[in-house]
Amino acid sequence: MSEPKVYNFMGRRHLAAAFSITLLVIAVIALAVRGLNYGLDFTGGAQIEVGYEQPADVNQVRTVLTDAGYRDVVVQYFGNNTDVLIRMQEDNNPDLGNEVLDLLSAERNDVELRRNEYVGPQVGEELREKGGIGMIVALGLVMVYIALRFQFKFAIGAVAALIHDVIIVLGFFAVTQFPFDLTVLAAILAVIGYSLNDTIVVADRIRESFRTIRRDDPIYLVNISLTQTLSRTVITSLTTLLVLIALGIFGGEMIRAFAEALTVGVVIGTYSSIYVASNILLAMKLTKEDLMPPEKEQADEDEVPSWLTDPDDEKS
Structure with missing residues (x-):
């Protein structure tokens, strides 16, 4: 019986890394040079x-x-x-x-x-500051959760993927100069949640593959994990995008910016859960030993009560 097909996602990891770095550089330059076109929610x-x-x-x-x-x-x-x-x-x-x-x-x-x-402008400035603090706190809590739930290397990969997604969405609004208001900020926080959910599904599958499959090849184990979650990822992303496209077309001006931000976030989030987080895990040399549960310590003979081992103490 032939083995199921395994897609070689990580064979293109260097190309994906170059693509991500290019997008990040464009986003950072756009944010530094053009900045965001803040709406009245922030400017007053x-x-x-x-x-x-x-x-x-x-x-x-x-x-x-x-x-x-x-x-x-x-x-x-x-x-x-x-x-x-x-x-x-x-x-x-x-x-x-x-x-x-x-x-x-x-x-x-x-x-x-x-x-x-x-x-007033003071209210807008307060909203801008609290919105930024909210994103930073969300990323910090995500890192703590994943470190406890999986392993510290997974936490770094997941948070790096989330930061990657947020910067690119912000860069999109800096390049296009679409108005950036509270609905867009809410969409970015939603992107964090969406991308995190996708990344956790992939991370859970990678952890199980490293623990259960005997083959000791990290690239193969990551590839088979991504292949196993591919159908779920594609179906979830496509159904979400269909809803967002409908909202963008028929939802009116009030919700259009929200739909635009989430559409970009879903596309980038799907890409980052496959290539960014997994790529970082390989770059950090993830091994089976990192994910093996700790073995229970055997009790030493010295810790066993003497009356269980000393025949002189046995009762007749």
Whole structure:
């Protein structure tokens, strides 16, 4: 009976490493040179909600406000095509909502003001700092969990893969200059969870292969582990991507950035769970001895009570 086919994933590990390094360099340069295009959640500004009786044209609303001199105007549907959310970089002005309403009423008279809010820059800065701290804490807890659950080398590989995914997603937003708001931050935290789940499944299979298969070849053992989890990884990733694509197309402006960030994260997370984490394990010289459970110590004869071994103490 022929052995099941084993895909040689690790035969391309050097090419995968070069690809990952290239993506990371591009991402870091983009973050350093261009930075993230922070949305009003982080920079502060005005949020105005208006409602129409008939479906609104967000492009027309954006054009009217931009022509009027307002800065960084973002217009999107809010729930349905008759509710419109307007965000702009403006100072705190209680009359701003009425000013916007007057401009829009000149185009159409079926519009009403529903909300006029202002997000201060201090609040935005606090959100940015706490969001960054949240990601760092999440990565630290992941490293501790995997070190306890598996082995320290697995923890390094998993956290390196997660950092790899986060930096590349951030780099994507730096390159494209898509708005980076709280929904994108939530998507990045979701990417950490998704990628971690995939990495743990692969790590568990690698550990079992090292313990149960007699062949002492780390590359073969990693390859057979990745082959055994491949169908599960592909099915999970494809079904997730189908949902995210549907959200990006039909979910409206409010959820589009979330869907974009998660789509990039799922693709990169699937790749990193196969090539980044496993590649690091091989680079750190993972062996069977690292994963073998500790043998129970045999009791020494000196520790055995003398009355069990000394015939003179036996009772007649």
